[in-house]
Amino acid sequence: MAALVASAHAAIGAAKTTLTEIAAAGLSAPGPLDHTTGVILVTQNIAGFKDVPIAALVERKLGGPKVFLDRDTVMAAIGEGTVGAAKGARDFVYLTVSTGVGGAIVTGGKMMRGATNTAGELGHFPVGFDRDVRCRCGSFGCVEAYAAGRNLAEAYGVDDATIVYAKAAAGDARAAALIARAELALGNLAVGIVNALNPERIVVGGSVAEHEPGHTLEPMRRAIAERAFKVPATAASVIPSALGADVSIIGAALAARDRASGGGQWFL
Amino acid sequence: MAALVASAHAAIGAAKTTLTEIAAAGLSAPGPLDHTTGVILVTQNIAGFKDVPIAALVERKLGGPKVFLDRDTVMAAIGEGTVGAAKGARDFVYLTVSTGVGGAIVTGGKMMRGATNTAGELGHFPVGFDRDVRCRCGSFGCVEAYAAGRNLAEAYGVDDATIVYAKAAAGDARAAALIARAELALGNLAVGIVNALNPERIVVGGSVAEHEPGHTLEPMRRAIAERAFKVPATAASVIPSALGADVSIIGAALAARDRASGGGQWFL
Numbered sequence: 001m002a003a004l005v006a007s008a009h010a011a012i013g014a015a016k017t018t019l020t021e022i023a024a025a026g027l028s029a030p031g032p033l034d035h036t037t038g039v040i041l042v043t044q045n046i047a048g049f050k051d052v053p054i055a056a057l058v059e060r061k062l063g064g065p066k067v068f069l070d071r072d073t074v075m076a077a078i079g080e081g082t083v084g085a086a087k088g089a090r091d092f093v094y095l096t097v098s099t100g101v102g103g104a105i106v107t108g109g110k111m112m113r114g115a116t117n118t119a120g121e122l123g124h125f126p127v128g129f130d131r132d133v134r135c136r137c138g139s140f141g142c143v144e145a146y147a148a149g150r151n152l153a154e155a156y157g158v159d160d161a162t163i164v165y166a167k168a169a170a171g172d173a174r175a176a177a178l179i180a181r182a183e184l185a186l187g188n189l190a191v192g193i194v195n196a197l198n199p200e201r202i203v204v205g206g207s208v209a210e211h212e213p214g215h216t217l218e219p220m221r222r223a224i225a226e227r228a229f230k231v232p233a234t235a236a237s238v239i240p241s242a243l244g245a246d247v248s249i250i251g252a253a254l255a256a257r258d259r260a261s262g263g264g265q266w267f268l
Numbered sequence: 269m270a271a272l273v274a275s276a277h278a279a280i281g282a283a284k285t286t287l288t289e290i291a292a293a294g295l296s297a298p299g300p301l302d303h304t305t306g307v308i309l310v311t312q313n314i315a316g317f318k319d320v321p322i323a324a325l326v327e328r329k330l331g332g333p334k335v336f337l338d339r340d341t342v343m344a345a346i347g348e349g350t351v352g353a354a355k356g357a358r359d360f361v362y363l364t365v366s367t368g369v370g371g372a373i374v375t376g377g378k379m380m381r382g383a384t385n386t387a388g389e390l391g392h393f394p395v396g397f398d399r400d401v402r403c404r405c406g407s408f409g410c411v412e413a414y415a416a417g418r419n420l421a422e423a424y425g426v427d428d429a430t431i432v433y434a435k436a437a438a439g440d441a442r443a444a445a446l447i448a449r450a451e452l453a454l455g456n457l458a459v460g461i462v463n464a465l466n467p468e469r470i471v472v473g474g475s476v477a478e479h480e481p482g483h484t485l486e487p488m489r490r491a492i493a494e495r496a497f498k499v500p501a502t503a504a505s506v507i508p509s510a511l512g513a514d515v516s517i518i519g520a521a522l523a524a525r526d527r528a529s530g531g532g533q534w535f536l
Binding site for chain 1: 279358376396405409449456504
């Protein structure tokens, strides 16, 4: 909490403004969380977070503007949908292929929320039967378990997925097999998204997608062209994030502005 | 077309009414189709249907009321959502496990349509990597390819899936292995639906689900309890269809009434 608040003060200082001039703040966090109550329910990739009312805690420590929480991938979708690669699209999916694999679904111009506000966790759609491909979420066969950077690195036995990609490029068969399996998982996910959700665009961000588009966006495009229903396949483009590493921060600012002004139905 | 129109006339006769008393008719068909134009784009399980303006054709031959087309699974979801097992739920999924596997998604009280009105084809979400498990849609690894009645029967080499279930119950290892794989596919789908779509209910209809709940609804429930994120898993119930084999017909009547009266935004 202290680090978050210090970061906010640093940003206010850098913008040469003061806390009293700030009407609202956006807070982007991993999920599942409830954006309406501002509570992080549990996190897969950060230890110790369970039922944490993080929006209220940061708001109190910040001592100023109202703080609006949402999931990092939801904030990213708001950013891409408002000023990025999904601008103008009413039906799109945001995907991040990074340390983990996450997502958010926009349908008919609205964020898909679901019964308990946790919808959109496309990285935990199981797309394979391998019981030994365990996921940090407790399940197996998730897209994340095959294709996330951390999982690729762990499966190969190194610290960083960039090593696995480099080894595969140098002809290492075990690295190549892991990457082929990750590509198949992303292909299954892409085909499933097109058939089940029929988006106009699939915007793909995250560090792995950014550095390895040939092993992420490309196999998704090929799988859609070869395997998805023709009508939704023709309608769907797989495109890179336009906002890069700051996508969730940009989305958080836009979300805070909209929610503070009483709007935000688009993504609420 | 002639059979459809004859069926309509028989229903009008059975109801002791006349064509002039009928304000609107609903037409339920397999997809993908476009409900706004009344055109079947293509069908996976009926030969010869491609870009067929079936609503206009039936309307002309019937010579009376306006005909409103929608996908069989969408009509089923409208039926279950209005007077069936999903009544009162704003976020639910309808699934049919029958000759094929199909679905429809309702989110925030509205039918999810997507960019080209083909959303909801959950039976063609790939949940496995087996390239030899071919689907009639042209892809591989689809839920339908593992778990649909026709596919189970074909994989075992018989005409009817009931034989495969009977063989497995009698101790046949090959039949049992096919059914176990179908259960795993349905489990993957159920976990993915809960994590990605966060529904309050998953209503499961279709002849296979009706006759074999222990091999369809039960493994879905177990997979959700064991493998899905806790918050959406706790919120989601897997329940049988309340309207049985007539679910799409009941939904079609309700859809026609609503669309003819200028309403129907709920499911449009």
